[in-house]
Every structure is written in C-alpha cells, then in structure tokens.
Amino acid sequence: xxxxxxxxxxxxxxxxxxxxxxxxxxxxxxxxxxxxxxxxxxxxxxxxxxxxxxxxxxxxxxxxxxxxxxxxxxxxxxxxxxxxxxxxxxxxxxxxxxxxxxxxxxxxxxxxxxxxxxx
Numbered sequence: 246x247x248x249x250x251x252x253x254x255x256x257x258x259x260x261x262x263x264x265x266x267x268x269x270x271x272x273x274x275x276x277x278x279x280x281x282x283x284x285x286x287x288x289x290x291x292x293x294x295x296x297x298x299x300x301x302x303x304x305x306x307x308x309x310x311x312x313x314x315x316x317x318x319x320x321x322x323x324x325x326x327x328x329x330x331x332x333x334x335x336x337x338x339x340x341x342x343x344x345x346x347x348x349x350x351x352x353x354x355x356x357x358x359x360x361x362x363x364x
Contacts, residue, residue, distance in 0.1 A: 249296035254352035
C-alpha cells in the first residue's frame with residue numbers, strides 16, 4: 246500500500262471526492278462540461294496533490310503540494326456554495342459536504358503548520 250493512503254487528510258479528501266462524484270451524477274446534462282466537471286476536477290485535485298506531496302523527501306516540496314491541495318479544497322467549498330444556490334444540492338447534502346471539506350481543510354492546515362515548524 247502506498248504511504249499516502251495512511252494519511253488522514255488524504256483519506257478524508259478521497260471520501261469527499263467519491264461523495265462529490267456520486268452527487269454530481271444527478272446534475273443536469275447541460276452542466277456536464279460546466280459545474281459537474283469543475284467540482285469533480287477541483288475535488289479530485291485535493292487527494293491527488295496530497296499523494297504527490299507525500300512522495301517527496303524535501304519538506305519544501307511537501308508543503309507546496311499541501312498548499313495546492315488546500316487551494317483546491319477552497320475551490321471545492323465555493324463550488325458547493327454555488328451548487329447550493331443554484332438548487333442543485335439539497336440542504337442536507339450541502340451541510341454534510343461542507344462539513345467534510347472544512348474538515349479536510351483543517352487537517353491540511355494542521356499538517357502544513359506542523360511541517361512549516363520543522364522547515
């Protein structure tokens with residue numbers, strides 16, 4: 246098993262990505278190349294960047310990838326708000342998914358701060 250799969254921030258980000266893919270299956274066809282694609286790309290970028298960063302030995306490189314993951318998480322949070330306001334997401338789904346992305350961001354912030362202290 247790859248090292249990144251043991252990281253709590255990767256695990257939560259991966260779970261969220263699966264949930265976003267499931268949610269967007271029900272989006273209108275006219276959003277396939279718009280919001281559906283954008284939120285999926287942004288969300289999948291989070292665990293991808295965490296995984297990529299985990300394979301670097303240099304702390305600076307790890308931090309760069311974690312910061313990119315955090316930026317993508319912020320993007321996902323916005324897309325969720327947009328989906329909610331366009332009534333593509335039920336309030337209960339919105340609350341659950343926003344709670345998940347906030348948790349991912351907190352885990353990323355914690356890891357970034359911890360690595361930064363050692364840099």
